[in-house]
Amino acid sequence: MRWDRFFDDLEDQLASEWEAERAALDTEAERLRLSRVTLRERFTVLASTEAAAVPISIELSDRSVLRCRVTGVGADWVALQADEGGRDAVLIPFASILSVGMPHVEVLRSARPAPRPTNLSDRMTFGFMLRDLVRRRVGVAIGLVHGRALTGTIDRAGADHLDLALHDRGAPRRNDVVTGHRLVPLTALAWVRFDDPAVR
Template sequence: MRWQELFADLEAQLVAEARLEQAAEVPDRTRRERADVSWLDRAARSAGTVITCATAAGVVRGALEDLGREWLLVQEQGRHAALLPTAAVLSVTGLSVRSDDDRGMGRRFGLGVALRAIARDRAPVAVHDIAGGLATGTIDRVGSDHLDLAEHPADALRRPTALTGHRVIPFAAIAIVRRA
């Protein structure tokens, strides 16, 4: 009978040790899972909610309408939507704490594709740069890392008589693109 008691005691010790290991593993697993979550994952979960993004060119506040790998589209109240490169976002308030749904990361295309769509629209835009500068005009071309802006007043159509210049703006310098 003594061995049975000894074996029962050993089994109880193993069960207690397994419970301690599991209790220690849960917080560690949670930390690892949280470490894999990007702020864009949280933004994808926040689509449709009001967020506030700080950029070097100012604050953009509105409903998060869409997002992709390198950009956010925020519908500002009383204005046209603002396209923000994610690299220009300094901080965000209003994001969901959770990111564990099936919506995924948003659209799969990057900033260049989004800017090409805006260029095809031929609508005048206001491009705010990270140094606080502002240029208005129409996006003529979009390269792999820059856009070509035909400069003209925001309230004028792109006509040769309205052009005041041409500007190349690297993506890294863009803080906000708004429809003018």
């Protein structure tokens, strides 16, 4: 009888040690997974349907803070819908993000494994999105990293800069309303805001 109890105790102790070792391995595997998570992956989770309704705040390099919802993610940018209820959409290059504020539950949720990205979203760079705005002739407001904002229409988007025809926001780009032109390096952009036709 005593030997049976001894072996049962030994078996319970081994099982307990095995569970502790497995838990430690699981914890280490999770730490390793988290060490590889990128900001892009976290935004991808935030853009998913269950989290997309939660507003977040993003502090940018121009010291502005946007309260918004994540609507899309590309290779090096995030698309946001302003939370003020307007029709403005905002493109933000990851390089201009200083911090992201959100409820703790969303912090935890965003650290979960992200959905598999499509090859198309991997290739859609910030420059690609700017070239789409050129093609659509959309009026924009752009925020520069030092805090100044410019309005107009992007005439061309090069590899590392854009050409902006300056005019009042909301006015169509016509030669008689253009007040000047600027070449703006992409590294100087904190955000690009434009009227989102999908929001009416």
